[in-house]
Amino acid sequence: MKKILIIEDDESICNELQALLKGAAYDAIILTDFLDPLGFIEKVNPDLILLDINIPYMNGEMVLQKIRSTNDVPIIMVTSCNSETDEVLSYSYGADDYITKPYNPHILLLRIAAIFKRMDHSSEVISYKNIKINIQKGIIYNDQTSIILTKNEMIIFSYLLNNQNRIVEREELMTNLWDNFEYINDNALTVNISRLRSKLKELGLASSIETRKGIGYILS
Amino acid sequence: MKFSSYLKDKAYSFIIFIVVFTLLILLLTSFKTSSQAIIAFSLIFITFYLTLLLIDFFRKRNYYTQLIQNVENLDKSYLVLETLNKPTFYEGLILDRALYQINKSMLEQIRIFENQVHNFKDYIEMWIHEIKIPVTSLTLMSYNHKELSDQKTLEQLKKIESYIEQVLFYVRSENAENDYLIKPVNLDQIIASVALKNKNDFFANKIEFISKKNNVQVYTDAKWLEFILGQIINNSIKYHRKIKNSYIKTTINVEEAKTILTIEDNGIGIAEHDIPRIFLKSFTGENGRASSSSTGMGLYISKSLCDKLGHSIYVESKKGQYTRISIEFSNNKYYEVTK
Known part of the structure; x- marks a missing residue:
């Protein structure tokens, strides 16, 4: 389980953020000692840090610089400062992403997932049960057949793959599609999912995407 | 004399x-x-x-x-x-002295006001940061506790968020000394993030959002442009027609000297006599009067931000048919930064 450290001084946001991350199958830890954030980071050794700019004692940008001088753990700045200058500054100090409050929680999760994916230097080909998926080429195949997925189908399938064994809401899939410049509507999503299902069926994986009525889908 | x-x-x-x-x-x-x-x-x-x-x-x-x-x-x-030059006669010296004193006291007075405006602006910016914290918290809560809140809560939160943004950018547009940064910005990214913010409004109003990936870069401030585009798309949603194929479409035209981003909708359009005035402060026009939630500030702020960034913004519309708002970016980065 990936460990995410939350550096944020508003208690309510911390707790909600922790709940959100836990729901998305991450281990979320909240920084408690603002006097020595670096020591705390060393102790918990997180896989990713969500860092606010307005925090007590030391400004987030300073913390960012200090972390970067010793550690290359991915850092997402999550802040209410939405000026281009702040953003450029954070990137120049070595932040990996910059998200402004108030954010769409699904977008935050997408950004986190994107960073983990980038870090994962595994090959382009992922396997699932008895099939293999080549995301770059947009094909899924087993020993006998190979099937081409459309861009939308691939976005949906790889998102389900990355979030196996938990229920993925339709809203999340939609956000992911729109984030990838595919501005489809609700009906189109349903159509895409049923096409994806029938393509998986051709490879002998019928009913691997289950519908949880009123909530979303789960890839078992 | x-x-x-x-x-x-x-x-x-x-x-x-x-x-x-x-x-x-x-x-x-x-x-x-x-x-x-x-x-x-x-x-x-x-x-x-x-x-x-x-x-x-x-x-x-x-x-x-x-x-x-x-x-x-x-x-x-x-x-x-x-x-x-200093006058050489007595009367002139009196006048010179008096003018000097008058000037000085006026400048002091202006300085006081400047400080007040500056402090007020600082306070508003700080307040905006503060208010965003509970809004963020509420947004997270409504996602985490779906049993307690529904889509309507999120809609209201989105409204609060958009009013907060409007205040922030109004303050910025009135006193923009060093609040913006011009660099190459990919238009697709800006469009996607505005589209994502309004995604549920598109669905709720059955509006199709049409936009192709173009991979075009322009010189602008990303945050400012995102706000401007947000205002335009908000208007398009607010003034859509309840017809079957209602849409909002963005297109990008790259010409030699300029790049034009156009946002087109097939909404209720703007009356011809209102068109020249839609960028004026507090102007609501026929459409605004018909809906209660129009402040007449969105386009005004957008226009003044565009002016500061050196982009031109203009509108074409036909009542009952369409509205097209275009933003023109100059392709010469040096030209853009001169302001």
Whole structure:
């Protein structure tokens, strides 16, 4: 389980953020000692840090610089400062992403997932049960057949793959599609999912995407 | 400074001169002075008077003429004192001194107001940061506890968020000294993030959002452009028509000297007589009056942000058919940064 450290001084946001991350199958830890954030980071050794700019004692940008001088753990700045200058500054100090409050929680999760994916230097080909998926080429195949997925189908399938064994809401899939410049509507999503299902069926994986009525889908 | 006006001003001294002169002539005549002596005396006396007048006139003329001219020609006429030589006559020195004092006290007064505006702006910016924390918290809560909140809560939160943004950018547009940063920005990213923010409004109103990936870069401030685009798309959603194929479409045209981003909708459109005024402050027009939630600020702020960034923004529309708003980015980055 990936460990995410939350550096944020508003208690309510911390707790909600922790709940959100836990729901998305991450281990979320909240920084408690603002006097020595670096020591705390060393102790918990997180896989990713969500860092606010307005925090007590030391400004987030300073913390960012200090972390970067010793550690290359991915850092997402999550802040209410939405000026281009702040953003450029954070990137120049070595932040990996910059998200402004108030954010769409699904977008935050997408950004986190994107960073983990980038870090994962595994090959382009992922396997699932008895099939293999080549995301770059947009094909899924087993020993006998190979099937081409459309861009939308691939976005949906790889998102389900990355979030196996938990229920993925339709809203999340939609956000992911729109984030990838595919501005489809609700009906189109349903159509895409049923096409994806029938393509998986051709490879002998019928009913691997289950519908949880009123909530979303789960890839078992 | 005209000699005639000067003379008019000196009329009293001229009258005194005539009276004194006449009295003297009468006196001299009554003492039976010879007529030659009287003529000589008169000439000397008149010359003396005129010389006095002329010297006084020329001493003042240089200073005042320059003062009048410079006040007229300077675009910031309060700086006139800096352009003048010190006067050499007493009255001028009094005036110079007084003007200097007046200027100084006015500048002090302006400084006080400037500070007030500055402090107010700082406070508003700080307040905006503060208010965003509970809004973020509430947003997270509504996602985490779906049983307690529904889509309607999120809609209201989105409204709060968008009003907060409007205040922030209003403050920025009125006092933008160093709040923006121009760099190459990918338009697709901006469009996607605005589209994502409004995604649920598109669905709720059955509006199709059409936009193709273009991979076009323009020189702008990403945050500002995102706000501007957000305002335009908000309007398109607010003023959509309840028809079957209602849509909002973005297109990008790259020309040699400029790149044009157009946002088109097939909404209710804008009445022809309202079009020239839609970028004016607090202007709501026919459409705005029909809906209660129009403040007339969104497009005004967008326009002033565009002006600051050096983009032009314009609108084409036909009532009951379509609205097209275009933003033009110059492709020459140096041109853009000059402002």
